[in-house]
Amino acid sequence: MGLARYVLRRLLLLVPVVIGATLLIFLMLHLAPGDPARLILGQRRASEETIRNIRQIFHLNEPLWKQYLLWLWDALHGDLGRSFTFRRPVTEMIVERYPITLQLALSGWLISMAVGIPAGIVSAVKQYTKVDYVTTIVALSGVSMPVFWQGIMLILLFSYFLGWFPSSGFAVDGTVFDRLHHLTLPAIALGTSITALTVRLTRSAMLDVLNQDYIRTARSKGVSEREIITGHALQNAFLPILTVLGMQLGLLLAGSVLTETVFGIGGLGRLLIRAVHKFDYPTVQGLTLVIVTVMVFMNLLVDVLYTFINPKIRYD
């Protein structure tokens, strides 16, 4: 089976998941107690006529299956409906804010890789030494620390006491330096929260490889330790590490919600929380749809990359 066929098969397997997820998001509005038209309008008082208009615009007079298809059709064309709480089209708000969340998530991810992978490798190579124990304990504490608390502690130390970084906001229109200045603390908070995971999984992936027979063979042949680690072990440990990095996307997105709230950053996460508090259904549905789509396709990408690097599993 070639790579193209594999990708096609993976895509076909995604169909039920995508249908299920979109159906779930669509049904949110209808599962909520109350009249959907009034729910869409949020906390605003509305005349009978407005309600009738809303029913018309959101196709609420159609049978449920038709409503779903129409909603999906609109979404595919980039129309996620209109928020009556924020008085704006949902798509517009998402387009405006996604670069902020993207920058935050990407920098968090980079920090986690830059710190986590080397730490995991060192910890595995020096297994059962002091370095290994300290790394493991620090990593375990990192996994257990709530990201919002970490953010608050960073603000306390680096903004309030030392005054090095701003405590909130995001310089959207500022210079590069300005933006980095604002991004540093949130990126560290978000990054550390997943670094711990990177360390733990890199370590176990490396250990698995280091215990294989061919590494022992290489050692007995007199291959240098450095060559063994970079030439043999790391190459083979890369696959599990890659999968983990793909899995972290969900954590990064969830972490962004909390990080953006702590640092008052106007990204997608903060929008979601504000929309949930105001029961602004079109916004919540639109955001969730975008997030799930990104998740599903990033996971697919990781799967395909995985197969691309390791042709052995293509036939499974």
Next chain:
Amino acid sequence: MAQQTQPVESADTDDESALGGVLSGRHRRILSSLARHRGGLVGAATLVAVVFVAVAAPVIAPYDPLEQFVGPALAGPSTAHLLGTDMYGRDVLSRIVFGARNTLLLALIAVGISSVLGTIIGAAAGFYGGWIDEALMRGMDVVFAFPSLILAIVMMATFGINMYNAAFAVAVVFTPQFARVIRSNALSLREEEFIKAARTSGGTRRYILFKHVIPNGISELIVQTTINLASAILIMSGLNFLGLGIQPPKPSWGYMLANGRSYLLQAPWISTFPGVAIMIVVLAANIFGDGLRDALDPRNTERVR
């Protein structure tokens, strides 16, 4: 706990002792291996201590967690108020102690519901196979497609913001993980001799499912429960922090932390200590889970015979 101190040699010999089939030789080996896992023990002891604090909260807490101005507002830690007071002059320590109660209770409810749901779904999927398996597991894939915290947040918008809905949302989030673990266990059991024997001797499928398949996945279930307990507390605290879980004035660690942000400079203790509490509990659950997993992993279990 008594089993942990038993001599290891006896663990393998009397499989069907007074404790019957529940604690088989394998389970005893696991317990004794756990007893030798220092981290696992520390984690377990910490969890027991926290549960004790939660249960005995009214006795342990020095003040009423809701009563305002039991001391001056925003007072730092002192002998009268070990962890200081908040903006309404409430005792932070008392609120943390009662917060343990609320947070743990909800996390336990959530993990409890998801373990029951996940076990039934996973066992049925693995045992029956065919279209039942396909339908159930594709359903689980759908839930799994959402980042967990985000799914929980979105469910709050649908069902309304209160603590029981929050617990239910967290339960839904964790159900697929239980289902997957139990399913793979059930799949491997299907081919076991004793299941085949039960079948040939006329046991109905439902009887076999509940009498044999589910009880045999108990150890996997326990590990998954401890690991998920740690995540459940984190997600629950996240919801509380966002104001989507336990509603004030009921004390919760997440909300205390969020509330203290406005007074971070004058009274950093309001936000700091609840975070420490979350970290201690989650860390303990994680270490305990690690210990359990090591103990259950046949590769790591030293077989002392």
